[in-house]
Amino acid sequence: MALSTQSLTDAPPDGFSFVKESGGIEAYELEANGLQVLFMPERTAPVAAFMVTYHVGSRNEGPGLTGATHMLEHLMFKGTERFNKRAGTSIFNTLQQVGARVNASTWLDRTNYYELLPVEHLPLAMEVEADRMRGALLDPQDVASERSVILNEFDRGENEPIRALYHALWATAFLAHPYRHPTIGWRSDIETITPDDLRGFYDTFYWPNNATVSIVGDVDRAAVLTEVQRHFGSIPASPDPIPEVTTREPEQEGERRLELRRPGQAGVVLAGYKAPDASHQDSDALDVLASVLAMGNGSRLFRALVDKGLAAGVSAGAPRLRNPGLFYILALLAPEKDGPDIEAVLHEEIARLQDDGITPDELRRAVNQLKAQEAFGRDGPYSIVSQLNEAIAAGDWTLYTEYMDRIEAVTPADVQRVAQTYLRRAGRTVGHYIPS
Amino acid sequence: MPSTASSTRLGDRVAQHTAGPCTLYTIQTAVPEVISYRGSFVTQPDVGADEELLQELLVRMFDKGTQQRDRFQIAETLEERGAQQNFSSEGLRVEFYGRMLRAHVADVLDLLAEEFRAPALEAAEFEKARSQLIASLQRSLESTGGQASAALSRRIYTRAHPNYTPPTQDTIGRLQELTVADVQAYYTAHVGSNELRLVLAGDVDEAAAVQAVAGAFDGWAPHDAPAQYASAAEPQEPGVTDVLMPGKQNIDVRMGHAIPLKRTDPDYVALYLANFALGGDFSARLMDEVRDERGLTYGIGSSLTGLTAEVEGHWQVDVTLSADRLEEGVAATREVIKEFVAEGVSAEELQAKKETVVGSFTVGLASSRALANVLHLNAVRGYDPAYLDRFREALAAATLGEVNQAIATYLDLEALQVARAGAVPQGDDDPTARL
Numbered sequence: 044m045a046l047s048t049q050s051l052t053d054a055p056p057d058g059f060s061f062v063k064e065s066g067g068i069e070a071y072e073l074e075a076n077g078l079q080v081l082f083m084p085e086r087t088a089p090v091a092a093f094m095v096t097y098h099v100g101s102r103n104e105g106p107g108l109t110g111a112t113h114m115l116e117h118l119m120f121k122g123t124e125r126f127n128k129r130a131g132t133s134i135f136n137t138l139q140q141v142g143a144r145v146n147a148s149t150w151l152d153r154t155n156y157y158e159l160l161p162v163e164h165l166p167l168a169m170e171v172e173a174d175r176m177r178g179a180l181l182d183p184q185d186v187a188s189e190r191s192v193i194l195n196e197f198d199r200g201e202n203e204p205i206r207a208l209y210h211a212l213w214a215t216a217f218l219a220h221p222y223r224h225p226t227i228g229w230r231s232d233i234e235t236i237t238p239d240d241l242r243g244f245y246d247t248f249y250w251p252n253n254a255t256v257s258i259v260g261d262v263d264r265a266a267v268l269t270e271v272q273r274h275f276g277s278i279p280a281s282p283d284p285i286p287e288v289t290t291r292e293p294e295q296e297g298e299r300r301l302e303l304r305r306p307g308q309a310g311v312v313l314a315g316y317k318a319p320d321a322s323h324q325d326s327d328a329l330d331v332l333a334s335v336l337a338m339g340n341g342s343r344l345f346r347a348l349v350d351k352g353l354a355a356g357v358s359a360g361a362p363r364l365r366n367p368g369l370f371y372i373l374a375l376l377a378p379e380k381d382g383p384d385i386e387a388v389l390h391e392e393i394a395r396l397q398d399d400g401i402t403p404d405e406l407r408r409a410v411n412q413l414k415a416q417e418a419f420g421r422d423g424p425y426s427i428v429s430q431l432n433e434a435i436a437a438g439d440w441t442l443y444t445e446y447m448d449r450i451e452a453v454t455p456a457d458v459q460r461v462a463q464t465y466l467r468r469a470g471r472t473v474g475h476y477i478p479s
Numbered sequence: 480m481p482s483t484a485s486s487t488r489l490g491d492r493v494a495q496h497t498a499g500p501c502t503l504y505t506i507q508t509a510v511p512e513v514i515s516y517r518g519s520f521v522t523q524p525d526v527g528a529d530e531e532l533l534q535e536l537l538v539r540m541f542d543k544g545t546q547q548r549d550r551f552q553i554a555e556t557l558e559e560r561g562a563q564q565n566f567s568s569e570g571l572r573v574e575f576y577g578r579m580l581r582a583h584v585a586d587v588l589d590l591l592a593e594e595f596r597a598p599a600l601e602a603a604e605f606e607k608a609r610s611q612l613i614a615s616l617q618r619s620l621e622s623t624g625g626q627a628s629a630a631l632s633r634r635i636y637t638r639a640h641p642n643y644t645p646p647t648q649d650t651i652g653r654l655q656e657l658t659v660a661d662v663q664a665y666y667t668a669h670v671g672s673n674e675l676r677l678v679l680a681g682d683v684d685e686a687a688a689v690q691a692v693a694g695a696f697d698g699w700a701p702h703d704a705p706a707q708y709a710s711a712a713e714p715q716e717p718g719v720t721d722v723l724m725p726g727k728q729n730i731d732v733r734m735g736h737a738i739p740l741k742r743t744d745p746d747y748v749a750l751y752l753a754n755f756a757l758g759g760d761f762s763a764r765l766m767d768e769v770r771d772e773r774g775l776t777y778g779i780g781s782s783l784t785g786l787t788a789e790v791e792g793h794w795q796v797d798v799t800l801s802a803d804r805l806e807e808g809v810a811a812t813r814e815v816i817k818e819f820v821a822e823g824v825s826a827e828e829l830q831a832k833k834e835t836v837v838g839s840f841t842v843g844l845a846s847s848r849a850l851a852n853v854l855h856l857n858a859v860r861g862y863d864p865a866y867l868d869r870f871r872e873a874l875a876a877a878t879l880g881e882v883n884q885a886i887a888t889y890l891d892l893e894a895l896q897v898a899r900a901g902a903v904p905q906g907d908d909d910p911t912a913r914l
Contacts, residue, residue, distance in 0.1 A: 087846065142839040144842050161842065192775075198728045201729070308617040340558075341558050346551075350607070375614060375618070378610055378614055408559055411560065418561075422578075423846030425846070
């Protein structure tokens with residue numbers, strides 16, 4: 044494929060509707076089935092990233108089916124009639140043989156499959172992804188084999204105290220919303236999900252009208268869209284509407300606390316505060332707040348905890364999610380320090396910020412760091428699609444392209460206000476990992 | 480700016496400069512404003528005398544104050560510019576890496592030079608650095624993977640070899656004995672411009688970069704510390720080391736043995752391809768059989784580890800197994816290795832692996848950060864940038880006979896050392912004790 048010489052005034056190929064352009068990314072819809080297509084030319088190297096993001100994650104799982112989205116992601120690599128190991132055409136082998144980096148991931152709001160590969164092989168990635176969109180084998184024997192693989196993955200995760208504390212925090216902070224269960228699922232569900240369960244999940248959610256494909260690379264728009272249509276155009280839209288998640292988390296009306304006690308030596312404090320969804324304008328001020336609190340050695344919590352020798356490290360952030368989630372603060376304790384002491388300092392620093400706000404210098408420094416991060420995030424096609432993926436999952440891909448405009452509009456007063464609004468005692472959940 | 484996608488030969492795109500005491504490599508890519516950097520200088524710690532530990536402390540103190548700026552002024556310099564700065568102790572050298580915006584190259588390089596040439600190394604910061612390092616080591620005691628790899632290293636190397644990792648508790652004990660004066664003395668004797676190399680990749684203004692590097696590092700003198708390390712492995716008799724970690728139901732298993740090769744040995748190319756066929760990616764034999772076919776593990780692979788221009792390394796197979804699959808998983812892994820060593824690779828398999836490796840070369844360099852990392856590693860190995868193209872050509876040219884000869888020469892099932900970390904069954908309960 045050649046470098047793009049087209050402009051947006053050129054009509055898209057037949058069969059596509061132009062939706063919008065933002066930040067160098069063009070959005071189209073494949074009219075035949077509702078598939079969303081995002082395209083961005085990027086010339087760092089003669090490679091392209093291709094990603095299919097399905098709008099299904101662990102938030103779509105009910106009791107007994109936790110982990111189904113993730114298990115299905117594994118099964119998707121067992122292939123189709125056309126691409127499978129028994130035929131000598133396994134998905135990994137087919138793609139890796141041309142030098143592709145191939146993988147997938149599942150999280151709360153999405154499942155994504157991606158290939159980063161030499162640009163001349165982009166059609167092959169589309170062919171594979173289109174084929175498994177509706178043609179996955181989901182063989183019961185494969186389900187049995189992959190179940191034990193996932194149980195080992197589960198055990199690996201449980202080995203890590205911080206991950207276990209993180210899961211426990213979300214399970215405590217959320218009572219009703221499915222964000223309360225870990226994406227990998229509860230062990231008993233992983234052990235008992237049936238092939239029919241997975242088939243049902245697949246037939247409910249894996250349709251073109253529930254997916255967005257992203258193409259970023261050294262490619263021509265017309266050629267790319269033609270290839271998308273060739274491979275995905277004949278797949279029908281879902282026969283039934285894609286189910287919505289209707290559960291809303293009730294307002295938290297008091298602090299919740301938990302302890303995780305395990306053999307070990309170094310403690311951890313993890314605090315989560317109920318935070319708004321990704322599209323809410325307060326999410327931008329919360330990003331700035333996280334930066335002021337914990338990004339860099341000059342940040343407030345670094346000074347108060349790490350520089351004073353109380354903690355070995357500190358971080359803060361608010362993952363952008365489709366539904367309201369958590370703003371978190373994580374402190375890794377220094378040797379022989381007590382979690383309650385560290386937690387007290389953390390609360391003091393938050394109270395100080397709520398009372399006094401932040402300075403213009405702090406705001407400028409936080410914004411400069413976020414601006415640089417945004418620029419760094421455009422370093423190569425894979426980095427771009429990775430960030431785009433999270434914005435797609437949150438429900439609006441322009442959250443990625445318009446991010447810096449939104450961040451630059453944040454004022455010191457906004458940061459103080461969101462600190463007062465969201466970092467409240469009644470909305471917080473605090474977890475301590477206590478090594479024993 | 481020329482299209483960065485126009486040349487497929489990496490060496491043609493890299494410019495090499497002498498800037499003061501630094502060998503500087505620059506490569507332009509199309510990423511706007513962003514520059515990734517990676518560099519290093521040789522320190523020559525006395526490995527057998529645990530000087531790497533002093534180096535670990537030293538790198539944690541570089542950004543905690545210089546003779547001109549305190550730690551918060553350093554933080555402010557970086558945060559105002561959104562620049563990233565990281566330091567790591569990598570055996571015989573100190574590495575530094577990060578990203579910055581094009582407008583800030585001179586500022587970031589000036590700061591780096593100041594941190595290396597005039598660090599404050601104050602007692603209060605030493606105490607914090609030590610405390611943080613101890614915390615990091617304590618956390619590593621909860622990593623089954625890290626503990627298993629470290630235990631394997633102790634079966635293969637002696638303490639004087641850079642690839643040897645001491646028991647974590649020993650390291651924590653040794654840390655308690657060190658003083659800030661030890662770090663200051665180490666700095667004086669071991670930090671200078673020796674083999675100072677830097678790669679800048681991205682939206683680089685070449686002339687400005689040369690000027691900035693020369694301005695920052697000009698006049699930095701080298702040290703005269705001699706090399707003090709063992710370069711060859713001294714393995715124990717084949718056997719098993721268990722690191723017992725109660726409650727860790729995932730057990731990390733490492734198997735491996737010494738390889739009497741340095742990275743610069745001509746046999747490396749064939750052995751690289753051989754190892755890739757065994758455990759280099761999702762399609763390799765170990766993943767294909769032990770995970771995909773038998774469902775025994777989430778993660779399995781193999782690697783050539785610790786082979787550098789200076790020292791010999793080892794071959795290592797990594798597998799993670801839930802406790803109830805330990806016996807079956809280890810047996811399956813050994814079966815795959817046994818068949819691989821006995822029969823070698825087929826012509827068709829080798830051709831497929833070559834295509835994968837050569838194709839992935841392009842993909843693996845699709846960001847300025849990846850380019851900086853790869854070019855720096857290549858330079859540390861003593862190669863010119865064009866070697867990366869020659870290496871790719873050598874991989875493509877390797878014959879079936881060469882690859883299978885490398886397997887027969889260097890891989891030995893009977894020489895495998897084993898290390899296991901986690902809730903490993905012991906005594907009569909251990910079904911794998913016969914290993």
